[in-house]
Amino acid sequence: MAKGRRTFLIGGGCTAFIKASIATRTTEDMGLEAATKALLDAGITYDTVQMAVVGYCYGDSTCGQRALYNLGLTGIPITNVNNNCSTGSTALYTANNAVKFGQVEVALALGFERMKPGSLGTNWPDRPSPTALLNQKMEEVEIASLGLNHGPGAPRMFADGAQEYFQKYGGNTEHLARIASKNHKHSVNNPYSQFRDGWSVEQVLKAPKITNELTKFMCSPTSDGAACCIVASEDFVHAHGLENQAIEIVAQALTTDNPLAYESNSAMEVVGYTMSKNCADQVFRDAGFKEGEGRDQVGVVELHDCFAANELIMYPALGLCGPDEAHKMVERGDNTYGGKYVINPSGGLEAKGHPLGATGLGMHFYIMSKASEAGPMQAPGLFDTKDIRGKYGLVHNVGLGGAVVVSLLRRPEFFKEGGEDGRDRLGYNHAHECRRITMNDVDKVNSKKESSPYLMQHAKL
Numbered sequence: 001m002a003k004g005r006r007t008f009l010i011g012g013g014c015t016a017f018i019k020a021s022i023a024t025r026t027t028e029d030m031g032l033e034a035a036t037k038a039l040l041d042a043g044i045t046y047d048t049v050q051m052a053v054v055g056y057c058y059g060d061s062t063c064g065q066r067a068l069y070n071l072g073l074t075g076i077p078i079t080n081v082n083n084n085c086s087t088g089s090t091a092l093y094t095a096n097n098a099v100k101f102g103q104v105e106v107a108l109a110l111g112f113e114r115m116k117p118g119s120l121g122t123n124w125p126d127r128p129s130p131t132a133l134l135n136q137k138m139e140e141v142e143i144a145s146l147g148l149n150h151g152p153g154a155p156r157m158f159a160d161g162a163q164e165y166f167q168k169y170g171g172n173t174e175h176l177a178r179i180a181s182k183n184h185k186h187s188v189n190n191p192y193s194q195f196r197d198g199w200s201v202e203q204v205l206k207a208p209k210i211t212n213e214l215t216k217f218m219c220s221p222t223s224d225g226a227a228c229c230i231v232a233s234e235d236f237v238h239a240h241g242l243e244n245q246a247i248e249i250v251a252q253a254l255t256t257d258n259p260l261a262y263e264s265n266s267a268m269e270v271v272g273y274t275m276s277k278n279c280a281d282q283v284f285r286d287a288g289f290k291e292g293e294g295r296d297q298v299g300v301v302e303l304h305d306c307f308a309a310n311e312l313i314m315y316p317a318l319g320l321c322g323p324d325e326a327h328k329m330v331e332r333g334d335n336t337y338g339g340k341y342v343i344n345p346s347g348g349l350e351a352k353g354h355p356l357g358a359t360g361l362g363m364h365f366y367i368m369s370k371a372s373e374a375g376p377m378q379a380p381g382l383f384d385t386k387d388i389r390g391k392y393g394l395v396h397n398v399g400l401g402g403a404v405v406v407s408l409l410r411r412p413e414f415f416k417e418g419g420e421d422g423r424d425r426l427g428y429n430h431a432h433e434c435r436r437i438t439m440n441d442v443d444k445v446n447s448k449k450e451s452s453p454y455l456m457q458h459a460k461l
Helices: 027-042 063-071 087-100 132-146 153-169 173-187 201-206 234-239 273-286 308-317 326-332 348-352 356-369 422-426 439-445 453-457
Strands: 007-014 051-055 078-081 106-113 223-233 247-255 298-302 392-399 403-410
Touching: 007 027, 007 087, 007 234, 007 356, 027 063, 027 106, 027 223, 027 356, 027 422, 027 439, 051 063, 051 087, 051 356, 063 078, 063 106, 063 439, 063 453, 078 087, 087 106, 087 223, 087 247, 087 356, 087 392, 087 403, 106 356, 132 153, 153 308, 153 326, 173 201, 173 308, 173 326, 173 348, 223 234, 223 356, 247 273, 273 308, 273 392, 273 403, 298 356, 308 326, 308 392, 356 392, 356 403
Parallel strands: 051 078, 051 106, 298 392
Antiparallel strands: 007 223, 007 247, 106 223, 247 403, 392 403
């Protein structure tokens, strides 16, 4: 098992994910909202935070400091990270390790993004993209075995992965449509979602084509948004009476590509199949399970469905089914309420949106918020310590180029029901209600020792 001490999520916050570039919000005000909600949820002030890690992909250096300085200038270490679509979970991984290995008692992970509309692109056209060789490999695989596809680079790569799965094991675009429709129907109950339309399978299939396999409603949109999680040690949890809401990070891993991504001539490997498999296997090993075991104790999964194609091929990569059973899992309904797992009850990236720096943290927020009554989004039996099924929640967040983070979460054995929790401190249940913050909220959690009136004069909510 991995060394280090136990760590816990004690607070989380999220903004609504909104259409990219509508120019109504900045990364600073979105970051302030998410961090304020997380601090209120945890019942602590920014003075208590000993370090922060901030993730974003599209922004200048030190955006993290600018967002957090509205809560105080306490001199703590603030590190900014960028790991493509896994940026948010990378921020959490970094913060979690600082607590796990005794560097600090409490750390804050924040992620945000303000994006341009349309498909992902580079901000640096004067130099080669770090994913250029992945795109080249994609085209070589198409020529060798799949046939030429079309569309922007990212959806094309993931669509190729699905096409390879279809050729090997069966299935077709209708399975992708069923995944997308499932996620869009889940999103109807999520007040943070960018889309809450509940598209049917037929509507998904009739949407404009993006690649040979993917329609528009099978693809995640570009989005603006922010999310935040606070990690603490077990001693901190007990000292602050947070036993009624702490969620344990039982195991967490970050892995990067292996040679198969470039050497196997496999479209599934180009988009990180083995990278994700290795990460999930490591997490379950670190949690104390034998090889291939533990998945039957997972009830809810927030899985990186940047495209419906990726959700399909990640089912077996994460060990949720056999290598050839992903499309059968869709047919059985084992990816939604009433089935074996509830996958993406939030609506997933396809429906709730995908602001890169916030996505992974938002996934963790959705899982931990279901420890309380999450209304229509509640997954039956999640974190039920008396029922092995649903004991754990699983998070999977991947970025091409590449990096993947997988987290295994549970309610700890010392859980105590009752008493004040985040719902009381926020004044509402943010598991199924989204509200903007006020300056009064900020005043409750900002630094009481080291803050700047000058900065607060320019703070916008």
